[in-house]
Amino acid sequence: MAALRYVNDSIPGIRRRKCGKGYAFYYPDGSRVTQSDELQRIKSLRIPPAYHSVWICPFANGHIQATGRDARNRKQYHYHPLWREVRDRLKFTSMTDFGRAISTIRSHIAYELRKPPSLNKKQIICAIIYLLDKSGVRIGNKIYAKENKTYGITTLRKKHLSINGSRAIFSFTGKNSKAWEIVLDNKKIIKILKKCEEIPGYEIFKYYDENNNVNCITSQDINYYLQSLTGLPLTAKDFRTWIASRESFCRFLSASFSETDSAAKIKSIIKEVAELLGHTPTICQKNYIFPEIITSWGDGRLERWLNVNAESIRQANKDNLFLMWLESLQP
Template identity: 60%
Template sequence: MACFYKFVNSILSNGDEAFLKEALLEVSLYSAETCEKMAKAASLRYVSDSVPGISRKKNKAGFIYYYPDGRQVLEEKVLQRINALAIPPAYHDVWICPYANGHIQATARDDRNRKQYRYHSLWQECRQQQKFYMMISFGKALTAIREHVNRELRKPATLSREQIICAIIYLLDNACLRIGNSVYARENKSYGLTTLRKKHLSIEENKAMLDFEGKSSKIWHIDLKDRKIVKILKKCEEIPGYELFKYYDENGALNVVCSQEINAYLQTLTKKPFTAKDFRTWIACRETLCRLVEICLSNEPPTPKNLKSTIKEVADLLGHTTSVCQKNYIYPGMLIWWQQGRLHSWVKRNKAKIQQLDDDSLLLYWLKKACKENEDLLLKSRKKYSSA
């Protein structure tokens, strides 16, 4: 976190402490202009691999590196930075940032031609932190998103673009499924919402079931009993073609929905840059917090074993390994609060309030508290890192 405190201190050095909260939120809005401003404030260069960079060439001993002007990289400090990036030997089209403070340090293509990135450690910390600040905005928007989705699903099943997109958002929110990727569906036969086939759906009376293999060979079985979504799925089954989620456009033509449409729809609806993945991040944090709070309410001690089993349960729910779930989906502050016994103390002090809240409201209530404390910590750290 030291790098992050330095980053915030650079913002505060402008003398406007009130800007901190706005800055933390703005960097999460994924605006290139804002990110460039934040990178500059943190003494990072906002870079792109479209400009010339350091390249590498294989030799008998390993790799030789060359500057854009053709000179071989011989400086020990630069070579140490490159080696620390740990770019796999099998990667190709390797681009390495010529600047040690570039926010992107390297890009390359893996053996499946997927673009991979290596970011500056400071930039990673900033983005990890802002992701969870953004969750407060997402939590506040959830009620409006759900109300809009439910209105669309209660309408007659016309399978319009908006209705199909809302059906997918409903499943993101209620079934914790991935959005789907056509490449994974084609190459791995693993599926997400936008790539589901009609063969994955079965209908029994007033119940719908989805059975399919997802990413990392996770087998999904989802039972759906809500009449609104069952009605839509029944209608989807009647449409020609093997894809499950298709819609009729204004000309009456059938179109297969894609993940980009879902993300664009969410952003238009909320005026925020939310994506389908935000639902899974929210669910992971909500389910983790609720389980940990339940343990606190039962007066069990905050043991590592309880934490480990909780993360395992949530990872299974998401179809992830525990390490991926903990690293990418669960707010680190939540785990720190548990390990330090602060969550137990907080639950004890706020027991009456907590027992009145539903699960989503509980997470939002805790996030506001945790992020406010983090802001205070960052402000206090200004003096500590001002000379760093």
């Protein structure tokens, strides 16, 4: 990490210009990039031709190596391999903190949902967090909702909700064309959802502000609320990471290890968890499953931990069980 330089694309960078069937690259001072090692670095980034507003870091050790805008005008980043490696290792370091905070989050959510149904921002946010925790659904992205007709919790519309007596069902298509059906029988949540349906507009999760204006809940609202509540840098995505890792952990915990079919078992469990959350298996393993789970299962440490803690394990729910194991990894 010390060898990397922290940068952003506001500093002058290398620009590319169309040249024949390819591109020429120019430094901030206008001189053309001709050094073979620098051209090889740029080539290795594999920046798609469709990108526009491309910025390339002038430093080989910049933690961001390039940025650009894709066909949908979304900003895309190309990171230094070392930065990706460190970031991937660190992304799971907050998992123990999340596991310790989850009971506080749930207690707070339950308290807010016990209040009479209202259309204030806090209660609507708490209803969304309840659904994130129960289902592991994505938080939602307006661009995907508009262009792909795929939805997450904050972009759900009234057409996705049906309420029949004491049961509510969300039916919608999520990212990766995952068909979701979330069934709810929580009476307090259902009362809030009925209130939400009364607000004009397509979206479900809206609220009235102090000026009686209608506003939609955003992912930023959810993240800020979680961070204010816990004092931790949590986001909505942490629920999906927790659920994916917890479910993987419980499955590996009950799976006996065998050299002959270990690869098949790993593949099967990852596929099962990926389908649960609407991921591809590759993305699920890389971004959502704590790598130490698979490593510990393969080298026998998970089985030894299970044998040592058999009595405590019998009395623990899945969340507490996973947290117990995570805490056992602490130095």
